[in-house]
Amino acid sequence: MNENTIAALTEIERKVRWLSTWMIHHANHVRPNEDGLKVGGHQASSASLSTIMTALYFAVLRPEDRVAVKPHASPVFHAIQYLFGNQTREKLENFRGYKGAQSYPSRTKDVDDVDFSTGSVGLGVAQTLFAALTQDYLGAKGWSGGVEARSGQGATAGKMVALLGDAEMDEGNIFEALLEGWKHGVRNTWWVVDYNRQSLDAVVREGLWARFETIFRNFGWDVVILKYGALQRRAFAEPGGDALKRWIDAAPNQLYSALTFQGGAAWRRRLLDDIGDQGAATALVERRSDDELAELMANLGGHDPASLIEAFEAARTHDRPVCFIAYTIKGYGLPLAGHKDNHAGLMTPAQLDVLREHLAIRPGHEWDPYEGLADPQAARRLVAAAPFNATGPRRRTAPPVAVPERLDVAIAAEMSTQQGFGLLMLDIGKAEGAFADRVVTTSPDVTVSTNLGGWVNRRGLFAREAMADLFKAERIPSTFNWSFAPSGQHLELGIAEMNLFLMLSALGLSHGLFGERLLPVGTLYDPFVERGLDALNYACYQDARFILAATPSGVTLAPEGGAHQSIATPLIGMAQDGLASFEPAFVDELAIILRFAFDYLQRDGGDAPDPATWLPDARGGAVYLRLSTRTIEQPVRTMDQGLAADIVNGAYWLRRPGPNADLVIAYSGAVAPEAIAAVGLLGEARRDVGLLAITSADRLHGGWTAAQRARESGFVGAASHIERLLADLPAHCGLVTVQDGHPAALAWLGSVAGHRTRALGVERFGQTGTIADLYRHYGIDAQGILRAAAALTPGRPMRHLYRVG
Structure with missing residues (x-):
């Protein structure tokens, strides 16, 4: 140059x-x-x-x-x-x-x-x-x-x-x-x-x-x-320059900083004291003014x-x-x-x-x-x-990848949402076309235990150079085929959740950085979301687009104790900007939500609210799925458009309350069997009891607060999904909320229409045991729900309280 x-x-x-x-x-x-x-x-x-x-x-x-x-x-x-x-x-x-x-x-x-x-x-x-x-x-x-x-x-x-x-x-x-x-x-x-x-x-x-x-x-x-x-290198070439170079190389960091602040006169005194020889080194220093010496030492x-x-x-x-x-x-x-x-x-x-x-x-x-x-x-x-x-704005764009109208999965009589997620991903892996090709998965050494193994068997692990699965080559039987190739679609990571979220962030910005659309899906244990929380927040702050499937959640991995049990993650999902959080209980719900997620992470519209939820859904974002390893009975039902929309919007009536309802039980996630059992027992004496299935406390709360702000700004007709769901409940009706997570995630429901509320959940680190042991310990089993209902509606018959345990 x-x-x-x-x-x-x-x-x-x-x-x-x-x-x-x-x-x-x-x-x-x-x-x-x-x-x-x-x-x-x-x-x-x-x-x-x-x-x-x-x-x-x-x-x-x-x-x-x-x-x-x-x-x-x-x-x-x-x-x-x-x-x-x-x-x-x-x-x-x-x-x-x-x-x-x-x-x-x-x-x-x-x-x-x-x-x-x-x-x-x-x-x-x-x-x-x-x-x-x-x-x-x-x-x-x-x-x-x-x-x-x-x-x-x-x-x-x-x-x-x-x-x-x-x-x-x-x-x-x-x-x-x-x-x-x-x-x-x-x-x-x-x-x-x-x-x-x-x-x-x-x-x-x-x-x-x-x-x-x-x-x-x-x-x-x-x-x-x-x-x-360049100034220093020229000075080193002068007579005495080798002494100056030795002094610079040996100077402690603090001394160099202090002399820089003090300026040329201080440099002169120190250099003459340390390398002055009444000869070449002294002359090198003396040839320069204080300003020139300061410039030299800062160069x-x-x-x-x-x-x-x-x-x-x-x-x-x-x-x-x-x-x-x-x-x-x-x-x-x-x-x-x-x-x-x-x-x-x-x-x-x-x-x-x-x-x-x-x-x-x-x-x-x-x-x-x-x-x-x-x-x-x-x-x-x-x-x-x-x-x-030279080319002007460098922010690139990429067209959305068409998402299938439905993600179908064979639903057994009893399943967990983690199992359902694995089967849904496997079916995507079996498909042909741009949608399946653009999906890329990653996981911090828990690929198998988060049910991504079937997807990886179909689509392979990614590496720039092919590497054969040695077990397969040696004819050793194995459930999984871990072959690496440039065609692979799973990025294997070590046990570092920070790396997972940074990887998802990079993959989720691919359309803007490189002009190519990717559909990233990452899995990890739900308790370990907190280990990478700073990087997750950073990814969302950049508006990176990805799906995070976290499982197992709550205390459902009961035998492994508190180290593998999550409490705060429902609140994290609600509080994290740029991240739509869901916690489905059933696999058919998950299929609807996952299909929505693949579409949602590709949206790039404005902030205009959706009239059904009052959420800015056109803007899009990342998605967090809080899943469970708990196997529960699956409902046999037809998934019509109305139910599918309610699932995406955050909640639906699994049992619609009657006109004289004095109690509604609202649940989220894996505690569905306990909530259903409690309502069944309550229904013996109280016919109008309602059961509200909450698939996304995050979207319900976000829509509710947005609708309130809109009304305060003059949009009188603004109404959120949860407001419409609770609109017909009598004023005296009580709400019992239950979740395998912190109770505050659902406790706000009582504020929507002023109903008395008792929020159940998990607030302390768990112990080892069975799910039944821990649900009973925390009062989120059917018996605990019934006790909360009795306290919320005193005077109502509760003979069935002693039938459960």
Whole structure:
């Protein structure tokens, strides 16, 4: 790259650094602050990455590349997109404000073409690895968004790039992802470490990165160290330069940071004390002014555009994963540089004015894209020619895959929903066509125990290179055929739920990242949803589309005790934005819900409410199925359109209450037999008792709250599904709710129409035993339901209470 280009890049870097610094300053010191709270921002963290991001976005990245930006460098990203014309001044002026540029890059809330949402530290890093695996999956299938399919002249695989702070490497999920990447032969992944040697609270421990370097190399990654900038390398070539290099290599992190903050005079004193020899080394130091010496010592590899571009372009010639360790200064170019407290520190107005004057930016022109540049035309030409932005918006789309009108399954007299799920997936696997071909499954080493084994036998395990099942080759009988091939449709994962949700997130963004539609389905044990909850939330925040089948749920895996029993997951399903949660009791319900799920995860409409539920169903989202291993008697019934719609909408009357009903039992999931038994016994003396089957407390509650807000805004006729179901109940009617999960998930039903309610469920870790033991222990068996009914409706006959036990 010629000197003129480097000079233009250097000018653009100063502009990017200024805009990111000014953006934060404006939010904290200029914009009116109505509530008095600190707005915040990370001027120092942004400055340390400004050169790296400038080199990448204006010289190195291509349209097919995808980037996860370090959360605290969000202002740098927004500044770069502003120069590209992809971000507005209005959004920048409202940084960290209502509907302004987001604190951390967001796919769903920012307008400037964010590839991966970041903010939960470390998850964006790992996400790029799983995006690279997704790209390989598409390529192996010969689809246009993958690698092999785009191998024609001029076509290359996209690089999945993560820009991370060195302190992010403390996150354990990163190392879990490294292991999974090694197992799957990850390619085309770059992790660029902003090695500024400072974290929020401290300075990074000495020698830590030598360990990290070894870890990366052991997992098959190339490691590129970018330690010295061009100024330093030229100084090393001078007489006495070898002594300077030895001193830099031996300097403790804290000392380097402290001297950077103190400036050129402090550098001079320390260097002369440590390497002064009254000869060549002394002369090297003395030849430079204080400002020149400070510039020399801050000229690390991560602040040298030529060195960065050379390293990045060399890595583009192969597909091996690369970790770039780029030495930087936290707060580079700012008066905060090097200070250990600079993480959330803000420049004062006086300091900002000095910086503004130094950069020749006139008051009132702070937002001007090329203000203060020595050669604005050269900068404009470089921005216009940047390969990254050459094709305009990079967010891709893919048409929906047609879903069959029905998902049929042979229903036995007694089944569990987990068994039904496995049979439904097996039938999908037997089918031909785009729908079955676009389904991709994954599981953290519980494929068989979550009933995906039949699907895998039909569709195979995915690997870029074929690997035969040794047991089959040796003629050892086995129920399962674990053959790996590029044609396979199941991605085998190790026991790490964080990796599962990151993999589902990458697969579920395939249409937007690569322009190819996938229908991802992941399975895991329901209690272990909580082990990957941060990554699940992160996937939903990005609007990734997938189906999560979690089983067994509740205390139904009773013999294994509390470690394999879930309590809070119904509440998680209700509270998690972007995730529609269902808990069917019967397999015919599950078939309807699963068919809906495959359609729902492909929707991309607006927020207009569905008149039947008052939910924004046109928007679509991910789906969570809370399933059970408990075998229960299946109903024999005809599934008409009305019943199917009620199942999807969240509830239906399994026994419609009579006009004089004083009691309704509402249940969800595997406790259906207990609820049915209790109603049968109550019906001996009370004919009008109702039985409400709840398939989705999440959708019922969401629709109810949305309808309330609509009425408060003047939409008088707004009514949700649950409001219509309960509308005809007498005011004196009581509700008993029961679920194998936390009772709060259904306790709100009494507030819909003001009915007295008793909520039953599980609030404490379970014990070992049989299902009957534990249901009796928690009072969610038929006897417990009857006791709750008796307490809720005193004075009514309850002779049958003593017949159950």
